[in-house]
Amino acid sequence: MNSRLAATVHGWLLLLPAMACLAVFTHWPAVASIVESFYSTPRPRRPSRFVGLDNYGLMLDDPIFWQSLSNNLWFALGTIPISIALALLMAIWVNDRIVGRTWIRMAYFTPTVLPMIAVANIWLFFFTPQYGLVEQITGIFGATPQNWLGSKDTALFAVIVVAVWKEAGFFMIFYLAALQTISPTLAEAAALEGASRWTYFRRVQFPLLMPTTLFVLINAVINAFRMVDHIIVMTRGGPDNATTLLLFYIYQVGFNFWDTTYAAALTVVLLAMLALIATIQYGWLERRIHYR
Amino acid sequence: MTAIETPAPASTAPSRRSRRLASGRAVARAREDPYAPAGAWLALESTGAALLAILWFLPLAYAAWAAFHPSEFTTRFELLAPLTLDNFRRAWNAAPFARYFLNTFVLVSVVLACQLVLGTLAAYAFARYDFRGRNIAFALVLVQLMIMPDVLLVENYRTMSLLNIVDTIPAIALPYVASAFGIFLLRQTFKTVPTELDDAARVEGASGLQILLRIYVPLARPIYVAYGLVSVSFHWNNFLWPLIITNSVESRPLTVGLQVFSSSDQGIDWAVICAATLMTSGPLLIGFLLFQRQFVQSFMRAGIR
Numbered sequence: 001m002n003s004r005l006a007a008t009v010h011g012w013l014l015l016l017p018a019m020a021c022l023a024v025f026t027h028w029p030a031v032a033s034i035v036e037s038f039y040s041t042p043r044p045r046r047p048s049r050f051v052g053l054d055n056y057g058l059m060l061d062d063p064i065f066w067q068s069l070s071n072n073l074w075f076a077l078g079t080i081p082i083s084i085a086l087a088l089l090m091a092i093w094v095n096d097r098i099v100g101r102t103w104i105r106m107a108y109f110t111p112t113v114l115p116m117i118a119v120a121n122i123w124l125f126f127f128t129p130q131y132g133l134v135e136q137i138t139g140i141f142g143a144t145p146q147n148w149l150g151s152k153d154t155a156l157f158a159v160i161v162v163a164v165w166k167e168a169g170f171f172m173i174f175y176l177a178a179l180q181t182i183s184p185t186l187a188e189a190a191a192l193e194g195a196s197r198w199t200y201f202r203r204v205q206f207p208l209l210m211p212t213t214l215f216v217l218i219n220a221v222i223n224a225f226r227m228v229d230h231i232i233v234m235t236r237g238g239p240d241n242a243t244t245l246l247l248f249y250i251y252q253v254g255f256n257f258w259d260t261t262y263a264a265a266l267t268v269v270l271l272a273m274l275a276l277i278a279t280i281q282y283g284w285l286e287r288r289i290h291y292r
Numbered sequence: 293m294t295a296i297e298t299p300a301p302a303s304t305a306p307s308r309r310s311r312r313l314a315s316g317r318a319v320a321r322a323r324e325d326p327y328a329p330a331g332a333w334l335a336l337e338s339t340g341a342a343l344l345a346i347l348w349f350l351p352l353a354y355a356a357w358a359a360f361h362p363s364e365f366t367t368r369f370e371l372l373a374p375l376t377l378d379n380f381r382r383a384w385n386a387a388p389f390a391r392y393f394l395n396t397f398v399l400v401s402v403v404l405a406c407q408l409v410l411g412t413l414a415a416y417a418f419a420r421y422d423f424r425g426r427n428i429a430f431a432l433v434l435v436q437l438m439i440m441p442d443v444l445l446v447e448n449y450r451t452m453s454l455l456n457i458v459d460t461i462p463a464i465a466l467p468y469v470a471s472a473f474g475i476f477l478l479r480q481t482f483k484t485v486p487t488e489l490d491d492a493a494r495v496e497g498a499s500g501l502q503i504l505l506r507i508y509v510p511l512a513r514p515i516y517v518a519y520g521l522v523s524v525s526f527h528w529n530n531f532l533w534p535l536i537i538t539n540s541v542e543s544r545p546l547t548v549g550l551q552v553f554s555s556s557d558q559g560i561d562w563a564v565i566c567a568a569t570l571m572t573s574g575p576l577l578i579g580f581l582l583f584q585r586q587f588v589q590s591f592m593r594a595g596i597r
Contacts, residue, residue: 012423122352254449
C-alpha cells in the first residue's frame with residue numbers, strides 16, 4: 001500500500017510538467033472554444049455577453065462557412081485517395097530492385113522535408129499565367145491558356161495537386177516499412193502456387209498492408225483538415241472563396257475580421273470532426289490490439 | 293553499479309518491430325524474390341519510377357534554376373545561361389534573413405529540448421510506474437494526437453495575450469513543448485527495456501531518476517535521434533501559428549519571414565523569391581541530402597507504432 005502510494009506520488013510528479021503544458025495549451029483551449037462560442041465578440045462599446053446558440057445560427061446562414069466545408073470535403077476527396085494510391089505505388093517501386101532506387105526514393109521523399117510555405121511559392125510560380133511552367137508545357141501541346149489559380153473552376157484542383165505532391169512521399173515511408181516486414185516465404189509460396197504478380201499483390205501484399213493503409217488514411221484525413229499553409233501563399237482562399245478551407249476560414253474570421261467568438265464556434269465544428277475521426281481510429285486501434 | 297555500466301546489446305533499443313524489420317531485410321537479401329521484376333518489366337518499372345521521381349523533383353530543380361541564373365533566364369532555358377549568386381545576395385540584403393535564421397534556430401532548439409525533457413519524464417512514468425489514474429492520464433495525453441495545437445489558434449492566442457508574451461519566441465514554442473507523439477513514442481520504447489536491468493540497478497541502490505538517465509535514455513538513443521529529426525523538420529517548417537503569434541522581426545521565424553518577404557517586398561521578381569525559398573529550406577535540405585538514409589529511417593521508425 002505504501003509503495004503504491006509512493007509510486008502514485010512519483011508517477012504524477014514525473015508527469016506534472018508535461019500534463020500542465022497539455023492542460024493549458026490543448027485541453028483548456030478546446031474547452032474554452034466551446035464556452036466562447038456561446039458568447040458575443042466584445043466590441044469597443046459592447047462588452048461580451050452570453051448569446052446562446054446565436055453564433056451557430058449565424059453559421060447556418062453563412063454561405064462562406066458552407067462553402068469552406070464543401071471545399072474541404074472536395075479537398076479531402078481529392079487528396080486522400082490519390083496520395084495514398086501514389087504512396088503505395090511509390091513504395092512498391094522503391095521496394096523492388098529497380099535502377100537507381102536510392103535516388104528515386106530520395107526524390108519522392110524530398111517534398112516532406114521542405115517547408116510547405118516555401119514549396120507553395122515555387123508552385124505559385126509554376127501556375128503563373130502566361131510564363132509559368134505549367135502554361136509553357138500545356139502551351140506546347142496547344143492547350144488554351146488557363147489562369148490555374150485565378151479561375152474558380154481550377155483553383156481548388158491546383159491546390160490539391162500541391163497537397164498530393166507534398167504528402168505522397170511521406171506516406172510512402174510507412175508503406176515501405178510495412179512492405180519490408182512481409183516475410184519472403186509468402187512470395188515463394190505464392191509463386192509455387194503459380195500466382196501472378198498482380199494476384200500476389202491483391203491477395204497477399206495488399207491485405208497485409210491494411211493496418212498501414214488505415215494508419216495512413218487517418219493521417220491523411222487529419223492533414224486534409226490541417227493543411228492550409230499553401231492556401232495562404234497561393235490563393236488566400238480566393239478566387240471568390242473557391243479555395244477557402246475550414247481552418248483557413250477560422251484563421252480569416254479570427255485574425256483578419258477579429259470575430260473571435262464566431263471563430264471559436266467554427267473551431268468547435270472542426271474539433272467535432274476531428275473527434276469523430278478519433279472515435280473511428282480508437283475503434284480500429286482496439287481491434288488491432290485485440291488481434292495481438 | 294556494474295549492472296548499470298554494462299552496456300546492453302544495442303539491439304534492445306529499437307522497438308521489436310524494427311528489429312524484425314532489419315532481420316526480414318537480411319533474409320530478403322539472401323533469398324531470391326520470385327516476384328522481382330526482370331528484363332523488359334524491370335526496364336518499364338524503372339522508367340515509370342524515374343519519370344515520377346523527375347516530376348517530384350521538378351519544382352525544386354526549377355527553383356534552383358531560377359535562383360542561380362539572372363532573372364532574364366527565369367523562364368528561358370538555355371544550357372549556357374550564366375550562373376550567378378546575385379539573387380541570393382539581393383534576397384539576403386532585402387530582408388533580415390540572418391535574424392530569421394537565428395529565430396528559427398532558437399525556436400527549434402527550445403522546442404526540441406523541452407519536448408525531450410518533458411517527454412522523457414512522462415514516458416518513464418507511463419512505462420514503469422503503476423500509479424492511480426495512469427490510464428486516464430494517458431488518454432488525456434493521446435487527445436493531443438487528434439487535436440493538435442495547430443487548430444486551437446484562437447484560444448491559444450488569447451492565452452498568450454493573457455500571459456503577455458504575444459510576439460515572442462516562447463509564445464511560438466509553448467503550445468508544442470508537451471508532445472503526445474513524443475511521449476507515446478518514448479513510452480513504447482521504454483517498455484521494451486528488460487525489467488531485469490531495472491531491478492538490478494535498484495538492488496545496487498540507484499534511484500528512479502538515476503535509472504532513467506543511466507539505463508533508459510542511453511538505450512533509447514536511436515528513438516531520440518528519430519524523434520529529434522522529425523521534430524526539427526516539423527518546427528522548422530511550421531507556419532500558421534508563428535504567422536499569427538508574431539509580428540516583428542525579432543521573433544519571426546524563417547517561414548513567416550519568407551512569406552512577408554515574398555508577398556510584399558519583391559513583387560514578382562521570381563529569381564529573388566526562388567533564391568530566398570532555397571535559402572530558407574537550405575539547411576534542412578542539405579542535412580537531408582547528406583543524411584538521407586538516416587532521415588528516411590527516422591521517419592519510418594517514428595511512424596511505426
